[in-house]
Amino acid sequence: MWNPPNIGSWKEHRYRSLIMEPDEYADKFSSTVTNGFIALEIAIGHKLGLFDSLNKFTSPITSTELAVSCKLKERYVREWLGCLSAAGFVSITPDDKYFIPEACKPHTASSSLANVLPNVAANTSSVLECFKKDGPKGYDYSNQLDTLMWLDHPKKSCDSKWINENLFPVGHKETDTISNVLDFGCGPGSLTIKIAEHLPNAKVYGVDIDRNAIEKAKENKAKENIPNVEFVLLENDHLDESWTKKFDWITMVDVLHDLPNPNLSISNIKRVLTDDGIVSVIDPCVHSDHKMNQGNQNAAMLYVFSTFLCLPCSMSREPAVANGVGWGVQNRAQFIKSHGLKILGDEHNGLVQFQKA
Numbered sequence: 001m002w003n004p005p006n007i008g009s010w011k012e013h014r015y016r017s018l019i020m021e022p023d024e025y026a027d028k029f030s031s032t033v034t035n036g037f038i039a040l041e042i043a044i045g046h047k048l049g050l051f052d053s054l055n056k057f058t059s060p061i062t063s064t065e066l067a068v069s070c071k072l073k074e075r076y077v078r079e080w081l082g083c084l085s086a087a088g089f090v091s092i093t094p095d096d097k098y099f100i101p102e103a104c105k106p107h108t109a110s111s112s113l114a115n116v117l118p119n120v121a122a123n124t125s126s127v128l129e130c131f132k133k134d135g136p137k138g139y140d141y142s143n144q145l146d147t148l149m150w151l152d153h154p155k156k157s158c159d160s161k162w163i164n165e166n167l168f169p170v171g172h173k174e175t176d177t178i179s180n181v182l183d184f185g186c187g188p189g190s191l192t193i194k195i196a197e198h199l200p201n202a203k204v205y206g207v208d209i210d211r212n213a214i215e216k217a218k219e220n221k222a223k224e225n226i227p228n229v230e231f232v233l234l235e236n237d238h239l240d241e242s243w244t245k246k247f248d249w250i251t252m253v254d255v256l257h258d259l260p261n262p263n264l265s266i267s268n269i270k271r272v273l274t275d276d277g278i279v280s281v282i283d284p285c286v287h288s289d290h291k292m293n294q295g296n297q298n299a300a301m302l303y304v305f306s307t308f309l310c311l312p313c314s315m316s317r318e319p320a321v322a323n324g325v326g327w328g329v330q331n332r333a334q335f336i337k338s339h340g341l342k343i344l345g346d347e348h349n350g351l352v353q354f355q356k357a
């Protein structure tokens with residue numbers, strides 16, 4: 001289980017120079033690469049259910065027992081156990097049986113982000129070409145369905161409490177004043193469906209330019225049997241004319257920094273927003289100034305997502321504004337204000353809410 005996203009803020013951070021001692025520098029470099037390799041093996045453990053299975057056993061087991069329980073080849077499972085025990089994440093008894101200590105079992109889930117690592121890394125050759133001066137500018141999400149599905153997965157656990165605490169414009173809007181909601185860039189739609197469950201009296205629309213994502217979203221809707229949600233493929237970046245001033249609440253989760261033409265998208269969003277409507281936008285909480293992210297491992301990790309996904313998407317079509325995660329929450333606030341919109345509350349939060357001025 002992957003927990004719902006955690007949204008940060010930049011309030012407490014201050015610039016500090018980060019210059020390491022050479023030994024510390026060398027150690028950090030080598031341990032980062034070592035851990036990167038181990039993370040690939042952790043990904044295998046999640047994808048093949050090896051952690052789940054080890055967690056279910058109440059006493060230590062042999063590599064054969066683990067292989068049988070996961071329907072896998074013992075020889076490969078033994079190699080995986082060799083890695084994970086060397087890394088310290090699986091323990092061994094003197095008679096060569098493997099186990100995860102009871103108190104540690106709940107924490108195997110904290111490594112589940114490793115799941116998406118192979119999907120992200122699969123873009124390596126494409127992104128190498130994009131770096132080159134005469135290479136392509138970028139690529140969109142049309143070949144990234146597995147990654148989108150993985151990013152979508154945690155949204156399944158975004159309940160009403162999460163929506164209220166992290167997305168809904170609490171204090172600015174009452175739920176019973178909302179008739180129509182737009183989730184812009186909805187991906188496979190799990191959060192859109194959760195919003196529809198949260199607002200059963202509203203009609204919730206999810207739109208995305210990615211055909212595969214919208215097909216998945218429609219499948220998800222059919223599975224969940226939620227009547228007040230609809231998924232629509234967005235063509236030519238244009239929100240339907242009949243939607244003008246239709247939406248009381250618009251959400252954009254992990255989308256704005258990905259857009260190749262955010263000026264066009266925000267003009268569309270302004271057009272379809274009611275006069276007192278509110279837009280809630282979540283982006284990765286990265287500072288726009290590189291100096292302020294120094295030593296922030298989480299920001300470093302978000303930049304990896306950006307290099308392999310967000311920046312190529314934001315450069316995939318003209319005008320290719322090339323925002324990506326590094327655009328940061330400070331530049332985002334300026335962008336919103338430059339469109340004559342009024343920010344409500346903290347403007348340097350992962351979540352920012354705004355309305356027409």
Ligand SMILES: C[S@@+](CC[C@H](N)C(=O)[O-])C[C@H]1O[C@@H](n2cnc3c(N)ncnc32)[C@H](O)[C@@H]1O
Pocket residue numbers: 141148151152155184185186187188191207208209210213234237252253254255258259260265313
């Ligand atoms: C990182 S995903 C986020 C998906 C979803 N909101 C979530 O939180 O899981 C970004 C989404 O933005 C969509 N997107 C990119 N450019 C878009 C555009 N111009 N209009 C609408 N959606 C777009 C992508 O297809 C992708 O599904």
